[in-house]
Amino acid sequence: MEFTDINKNLPNGENMGGIVQKVYFGFWADVETWPTKPTNPADIEANGVLTGTVVMKAGKRMFEMYITDDTGEFNIESVGEVDGKSFVEHLTFFHPGLQKKILGFMNAAKNDNLFFIVTDAEGQMYLMGDSMRPAVYQGSPDGNGTGKETAARKGMSAEFTYKTPNVYVYAGTVPLTPAASV
């Protein structure tokens, strides 16, 4: 791989923060094939993107979840000692209300292996999960519940993490329809 110059590169001057108002999720065990990490990439740009797409097992699909605006965040934390550096990706969000669906999601997600696709404000996507590791529930950074005052916001906050040796952009498809056996 060759290094190249890294200039200020903000297409159309865009560099808005945050993530969009939905995240995509699924069970890690329902994935048939994962996109592949770069091997022997031509340049540093190719070293930052996954190749291929998530393909689900027959009859399985991904799902979307609404999140309240300005509550979602995708954060890349650098961890490890010298010569042992890696990353932990964090997804945090707030879903309004305490409806049965969101409670059922929490019940299912808290001790299971999931994966997520997160979209930033420019439409760039990040995949939390690979063939080796899932995204897992860490807790509720802003709590779950009704809130105290009537002016409070009822709902569920959640944080999921995914440990990865490298960080990549996901350029594949989000399958919101079940996979069919070919």
Added chain:
Amino acid sequence: MWRKYFKLKGLVPGKVVVPVHGTIDFSGTVPVETCKELYEDDWPFLDITDEGKQVLYGIETQAKPPVKKPTRKRTSRNKTDKPE
């Protein structure tokens, strides 16, 4: 219309999110131009039909040979019985 030229493979017709194109619902109407772009980008869930090859790319597909109906072999009963 798009179904004349393309067919979904590996997915039940429904919604997918594709970078650049956004959410596409393959259970309904999809612009042929969108399908064409996906096909040309080697999107793995779309195949082209013979009609699509012909109309969109001018590729003549080989006509399938007519299917022959299997002919039943006529067997005469009592073939070995020769009249006396």
